[in-house]
Amino acid sequence: MGVPAARIVFDQSDRAAVAEAVTEMLTTGALTLGPWTERFEQAFAAEHGASHAVAVSSGTAALEVILRSIDVRGRDVVVPAVTFYATAGAVVHAGGRPVFADVDPATLALSSETLEAALTPDTAAVVLVHIGGLIGPQVDAVRALCDRRGVPLVEDAAHAHGSTFDGRAAGTFGLAGAFSFYPTKVTTSGEGGMILTESPELRDEARVHRDQGKGSFTTNHHVKPGYAWRMSEPHAAIGAVHLRRLKEFIETRRAVARRYDAALAGLDGLDPVLEPPGCRGNYYKYVALLPSGVDRAEFKRAVAEEHGVRLSGEVYDLPLHLQPVLAPYRRGPLPVAEDVCARQVCLPVHSDMTEDETQQVIDAVSAVYRRLAGAKGARSCG
Known part of the structure; x- marks a missing residue:
């Protein structure tokens, strides 16, 4: 499934x-x-x-x-x-x-x-x-x-x-x-x-x-x-x-996020946006940053086609100052925004997500990331 x-x-x-x-x-x-x-x-x-x-x-x-x-x-x-x-x-x-x-x-x-x-x-x-x-x-x-x-x-x-x-x-x-x-x-x-x-x-x-x-x-x-x-x-x-379901939904999402945090800690270079001290988030999105050089489109395609896991839409793939409709208000580059928007992906988090689904996402992301990051490393050494 x-x-x-x-x-x-x-x-x-x-x-x-x-x-x-x-x-x-x-x-x-x-x-x-x-x-x-x-x-x-x-x-x-x-x-x-x-x-x-x-x-x-x-x-x-x-x-x-x-x-x-x-x-x-x-x-x-x-x-x-x-x-x-x-x-x-x-x-x-x-x-x-x-x-x-x-x-x-x-x-x-x-x-x-x-x-x-x-x-x-x-x-x-x-x-x-x-x-x-x-x-x-x-x-x-x-x-x-x-x-x-x-x-x-x-x-x-x-x-x-x-x-x-x-x-x-x-x-x-x-x-x-x-x-x-x-x-x-x-x-x-x-x-x-x-x-x-x-x-x-x-x-x-x-x-x-x-x-x-x-x-x-x-x-x-x-x-x-x-x-x-x-x-x-x-x-x-x-x-x-x-x-009425908000507290229950947040607890489910936070449990998924804790498993993602643990799994991504073992993937060098794939960095989650971690919950800051003092924050108790609802995990509407679980955001992680790919390292520079890993093709996001290829990463998402492989996770979906090879493992049946659909990564949700980025937040966001194009920063506001580069949106065509907002060009009249552009004042110059914003390097951090441009960098994080180019590298982020969002792992699925559902309000009724099962342990099996969570593990399927972890397995898919881990396998594809190790392959693509390894290929990137091999190219950089060639």
């Missing part, structure tokens, strides 16, 4: 709970901004120790709503070069200018040093991304630098449901955090996003932005240039049901 790159896990009891909720809402006709949205918001906030949560249509919308609430129009927003397009896309759509920063190779995230190099006199916000669900120890230094400069810190926590650092949850280190519930995430609502914040003012702004800029759900008075960024009730019900 093969091991897929991703697997979405809803057991029979989850499916029954969602079906019951959908029957209820179809009976009542409450299909948007109803009781399930409120339940999901309250449960997600409680899970992360946050005061306020606002459900929206996607993680991208969550980030853009936060940036619009800050009002970054015509100003700079620092984003790491190692992240998904949407991090910068939200800045552009909110009227800001993305400024790309290099990353710490140990965490693939901003550090205070890379952030300081990217700050400008016109910086309106900083976006910190928790790649793969790992929160690095640099988070406090990044927050302190933002505070000294008087710049709000925003977390792109699209990968980081339930992740913590020193007992504090993702989405609670800055002014606000944005989460995604795209189907492959550790918990999903099908499509959707969530904003966490301690600020009642930002919470209220977000509620206005998500509902076409209306001052309240029941009026036709539009006070902001909002969008249709609501989360539907069916999506909220799916999200609320799946959220």
